Amino acid sequence: MLYSQDRTKQRQFLARSWQKFTNKESLEPLETLLASIIKIHPEYHDLINNVDLDYFPEQGEVNPFLHINLHLALRDQLSINQPAGIKEVYDKLLAKLKDEHAVEHLMMDCIAEMIFSSQKNNSPMDHHAYFRCIQNQVDNNECR
Numbered sequence: 001m002l003y004s005q006d007r008t009k010q011r012q013f014l015a016r017s018w019q020k021f022t023n024k025e026s027l028e029p030l031e032t033l034l035a036s037i038i039k040i041h042p043e044y045h046d047l048i049n050n051v052d053l054d055y056f057p058e059q060g061e062v063n064p065f066l067h068i069n070l071h072l073a074l075r076d077q078l079s080i081n082q083p084a085g086i087k088e089v090y091d092k093l094l095a096k097l098k099d100e101h102a103v104e105h106l107m108m109d110c111i112a113e114m115i116f117s118s119q120k121n122n123s124p125m126d127h128h129a130y131f132r133c134i135q136n137q138v139d140n141n142e143c144r
Contacts, residue, residue: 011065014034017038018034034068047064048064051065070111070112071104074111083130085131086134090103107134114129
């Protein structure tokens with residue numbers, strides 16, 4: 001159900017996954033992955049149940065549902081090394097920063113930038129620009 005175009009259904013799936021985790025109920029693999037992402041974000045634990053709340057980035061608000069889904073998207077990309085070479089970039093950043101969560105956040109910034117640019121310009125997502133952005137993270141963090 002997570003891959004629905006319906007925002008409310010997506011959010012409900014995340015909230016249910018977190019609730020099942022906190023209640024120590026049996027989880028499906030995707031629910032386990034989502035719960036592991038939510039777990040490392042204690043600032044979202046109380047927000048995740050409010051599926052109707054709106055978030056306004058222009059007012060400095062972070063949308064926890066979007067943030068969790070960006071983690072999920074990146075982890076999916078890493079699991080299949082798509083775009084090709086993304087796992088190598090991740091490994092280089094991880095060797096330098098030694099913090100999986102921080103590395104994911106650096107790379108997620110590039111995903112968010114690609115999505116924002118696509119929406120702003122009403123154009124397809126530029127996957128080449130995305131990969132250049134994550135490669136620049138290596139250069140900017142002086143990874144070898």
